[in-house]
Amino acid sequence: MQEDVIFKGSKTGLQLLLSETADFGNIIQQLKEKLESATNFFSKGCIVKVPIANRVLTTEQQQQLTSLFADYGLKWKEVQDPSVSDEQPAAEPTPKPMIITKTLRGGQEIMYSGAVIIMGDVNPGAKVTAGGDIVISGACRGVAHAGAYGDEKATITAKRLIASQLRIADVIARSPDNLDDFIQPDYTETACIKDGAVVIEPAKQQYTFN
Amino acid sequence: MGEVIVITSGKGGVGKTTTTANLGTGFALLGKKVVLVDADIGLRNLDVVMGLENRIVYDLVDVTEGNCRLKQALIRDKRYESLYLLPAAQTRDKNAVNPDQMKVLCSDLAEEFDYVIIDCPAGIEQGFKNAIAGADRAIIVTTPEVSAVRDADRIIGLLESEGKHDPKLVVNRIRPHMVKKGDMMNIDDIIEILAIDLLGIIPEDEYIVISTNRGEPAVVSPVALASIAYKNIVRRLLGENVPLMTIESNEGFFYKLKKVFGF
Numbered sequence: 294m295q296e297d298v299i300f301k302g303s304k305t306g307l308q309l310l311l312s313e314t315a316d317f318g319n320i321i322q323q324l325k326e327k328l329e330s331a332t333n334f335f336s337k338g339c340i341v342k343v344p345i346a347n348r349v350l351t352t353e354q355q356q357q358l359t360s361l362f363a364d365y366g367l368k369w370k371e372v373q374d375p376s377v378s379d380e381q382p383a384a385e386p387t388p389k390p391m392i393i394t395k396t397l398r399g400g401q402e403i404m405y406s407g408a409v410i411i412m413g414d415v416n417p418g419a420k421v422t423a424g425g426d427i428v429i430s431g432a433c434r435g436v437a438h439a440g441a442y443g444d445e446k447a448t449i450t451a452k453r454l455i456a457s458q459l460r461i462a463d464v465i466a467r468s469p470d471n472l473d474d475f476i477q478p479d480y481t482e483t484a485c486i487k488d489g490a491v492v493i494e495p496a497k498q499q500y501t502f503n
Numbered sequence: 504m505g506e507v508i509v510i511t512s513g514k515g516g517v518g519k520t521t522t523t524a525n526l527g528t529g530f531a532l533l534g535k536k537v538v539l540v541d542a543d544i545g546l547r548n549l550d551v552v553m554g555l556e557n558r559i560v561y562d563l564v565d566v567t568e569g570n571c572r573l574k575q576a577l578i579r580d581k582r583y584e585s586l587y588l589l590p591a592a593q594t595r596d597k598n599a600v601n602p603d604q605m606k607v608l609c610s611d612l613a614e615e616f617d618y619v620i621i622d623c624p625a626g627i628e629q630g631f632k633n634a635i636a637g638a639d640r641a642i643i644v645t646t647p648e649v650s651a652v653r654d655a656d657r658i659i660g661l662l663e664s665e666g667k668h669d670p671k672l673v674v675n676r677i678r679p680h681m682v683k684k685g686d687m688m689n690i691d692d693i694i695e696i697l698a699i700d701l702l703g704i705i706p707e708d709e710y711i712v713i714s715t716n717r718g719e720p721a722v723v724s725p726v727a728l729a730s731i732a733y734k735n736i737v738r739r740l741l742g743e744n745v746p747l748m749t750i751e752s753n754e755g756f757f758y759k760l761k762k763v764f765g766f
């Protein structure tokens with residue numbers, strides 16, 4: 294199915310991009326499915342930015358959006374073209390880390406503006422997008438995106454870092470195709486950006502999980 | 504009140520219908536009152552596997568739409584007095600029923616039966632939502648293949664978000680010689696990813712195919728490997744402590760499997 298609705302972490306926060314041409318009913322439907330699949334995972338009170346350059350909404354459509362978002366404890370606001378936004382990310386206070394106390398299964402997704410700590414695994418097909426760092430107490434086998442709003446100093450730490458894809462800010466690294474040839478170390482590892490590329494090294498900071 | 508168990512998987516063709524038929528018949532062999540519910544509306548199979556196709560008059564949708572009483576739609580098994588089937592409608596689709604109706608249906612059945620076992624359709628859409636709606640617990644069936652395990656994981660997540668926790672796992676179609684050569688996922692790898700309790704392992708067994716074509720579940724056989732494996736699962740569900748054929752410490756899974764199955 295074609296995606297008419299895309300959530301995107303950008304330098305200025307969580308953005309919602311709507312297709313310019315798709316039927317609004319379809320958009321609401323797809324949006325609902327996205328919100329449903331990520332229930333509880335959008336932080337409450339989070340403000341989603343909808344660039345108006347993308348699509349002009351009628352008052353009625355705006356109301357539909359507002360009430361749908363409200364069902365999930367979210368708000369939205371219109372912004373101008375995202376690329377020329379003058380908002381400073383640093384001006385917003387850093388939110389408290391979000392702590393998830395379960396394993397993320399395939400198809401589940403977390404989006405959060407701050408750091409995310411997961412007490413469990415991130416399984417294949419699951420996705421974590423965080424404005425800050427990501428720390429996973431178990432295995433990371435899915436997709437992790439730290440520093441999603443552009444913070445290149447963000448890191449991803451997991452007891453077993455075997456993610457299919459790691460993203461930090463705008464840099465993407467994928468797992469090697471011949472994973473079987475690699476011996477998985479039994480120590481906690483951290484991914485960070487060095488010289489413009491994602492590198493993985495033994496974790497400096499020992500996170501302790503109970 | 505009886506217990507409502509849904510047999511689900513995500514991926515198609517991994518053995519949900521086979522497992523429903525065998526567990527249900529296995530319970531009936533021990534004298535339990537059981538009803539099998541075919542929730543795969545539009546693609547019904549369970550009646551064929553049970554050899555009851557020619558007795559269908561009313562179906563699940565007739566019940567939910569009020570065209571007949573629940574009792575009228577229940578088909579008594581040929582072999583076992585305490586075993587019944589509620590067949591799916593073949594000419595309708597998944598949207599002919601909704602989760603609320605399924606909840607009512609399941610609780611009505613649970614009044615009458617010790618076990619209500621629901622055969623879930625493949626997929627994660629309406630049919631899945633209907634099948635799990637009234638279930639107290641879930642059994643996830645997978646095969647030792649990466650794609651089936653991925654789908655099982657997704658299903659576990661969806662069950663969780665519906666407030667259904669602690670599903671149990673059945674790994675079907677294990678081929679010991681392939682696992683041994685490393686050509687198939689082993690049980691440990693599967694459990695590590697899914698992180699749920701293993702309820703049992705069913706070997707690949709051509710007797711399943713033979714019995715399916717005959718319309719008589721394999722569990723009726725006193726000797727077939729798959730029959731023994733299904734009987735073990737039934738006993739575990741009844742709370743008996745039947746040792747799992749898994750790995751403990753140094754002893755490999757194959758070794759155990761060999762010992763138990765006599766390979």
Ligand SMILES: Nc1ncnc2c1ncn2[C@@H]1O[C@H](COP(=O)(O)OP(=O)(O)OP(=O)(O)O)[C@@H](O)[C@H]1O
Binds near residue numbers: 516705
């Ligand atoms: N342990 C086994 N050994 C050999 N064959 C098997 C075994 N389990 C299942 N099969 C065969 O695999 C096929 C699919 O099984 P089944 O119909 O039970 O799967 P299903 O999950 O219900 O499929 P669907 O998703 O289409 O409803 C059948 O032909 C069955 O006979």
Ligand SMILES: [Mg+2]
Binds near residue numbers: 519520521543
């Ligand atoms: Mg089936």
